[in-house]
Amino acid sequence: VRMAGCALTAKTVGGDISAVICAIENAQKGDIIVVDSHGYLNSAYWGENLCLSAINKGVSAAIMEGACRDIEEIRKLEFPIYSIGTCCNVGQISGYGSIKVPISCGGVQVNTYDVILIDGNGIAVIPYEDLGDVYQKTKQNEGYARRNDSSQYAKKHLNICQTCRKLTLPPVGESAILVKHEKMRTGLSVQPGKAKKDNDKVSCFAQGGSGGT
Secondary structure (H helix, E strand, C coil): CCEEEEEEEEECECCECHHHHHHHHCCCCCCEEEEECCCCCCCECCCHHHHHHHHHHCCCEEEECCEECCHHHHHHHCCCEECCEECCCECECCCCEEECCCEEECCEEECCCCEEEEECCEEEEECHHHHHHHHHHHHHHHHHHHHCCCCHHHHHHHHHHHHHHHCCCCEECCEEEECCCCCCCCCEEECCCCCCCCCCCCCCCCCCCECCC
């Protein structure tokens, strides 16, 4: 697996998966959902049903510091999920949690619109505000890579530069420096049985009851 996408963050409360569902509802094509579940492993935050919903929304992958379930079904769907464990227990839908807020996942701070890079070696996070510098540095390395294409170091940096060029955010001029999104990092709280809307037109259903991951 090798991919890159923009992070859409979700922060859960206990075993409540409302924030995860809300994140999927508000995801854009190519987003990677990153979930801060505080390392909770007593219930699953993701399963086959959420995979199908995420695929329909065009979500590229999901990363969570928590458990998932329906492993065999997810493998058949070929949807990339990165979690710290598995659990057969279904998460609850009680209406608590938030999306598009700063989170911690695997000890790394992640914000919505940070760029997530995934390959066989692991997962890297590029903070949104550093994208311009990262792109310029990788662009400089691209020239070196083309002159020294037998070098593994050079090939690595050429791949990074090509990845930066493919990110689906608006470019500035001829470069692929990413512009600041006017609606970035708007925190949204999920409340039981109530809709929550802002300029991003986000609505979170969250009626109480048992979950369905």
